[in-house]
Amino acid sequence: MEDLPPELWKTPSKRMERFLSERDAEALFTALSGGIPTDTQKVALLKRVLRLHSSVPNGTLGVVVKPITELNGVLGYCTKQVGKDLSIADVIDLTASDMDLTTGDWNARNPRQEALPR
Structure with a gap:
């Protein structure tokens, strides 16, 4: 929340x-x-x-x-819901988010292990 x-x-x-x-x-x-x-x-x-x-x-x-003070794991958990049935806009509130979704490969359908930073 x-x-x-x-x-x-x-x-x-x-x-x-x-x-x-x-x-x-x-x-x-x-x-x-x-x-x-x-x-x-x-x-x-x-x-x-x-x-x-x-x-x-x-x-x-x-x-x-x-x-919530550690956002790294939370963001990974939330975005794992993005897939065939849900778009990124259904999972993350784009209007209230400070995420820059204009760059990078944020919409790729990578497996969770590949999408999370190492």
Whole structure:
């Protein structure tokens, strides 16, 4: 799951303001002050959001949310889904991605072992 763009944190919608006022007043104050909540605040908020869904267990072990800091393996895992049935645009959000897909052989149908950097 991707983070919100900084401009959305700095100018939250009325719906987001209402949600944050009910769930995390400190994150709302940070956003209304023109700041961006810390990663710790974002993880805590995401846990609260996930718990609103009826299929997510209430216990602390039901869902583990951790920030992703090592993208190399994650990108390889995500792109292995690209194949005959899915295009790269179905797997990666091209509008929000900072990947440069105009260069290189990104659309080749290489086996995963060949596509991942060594």
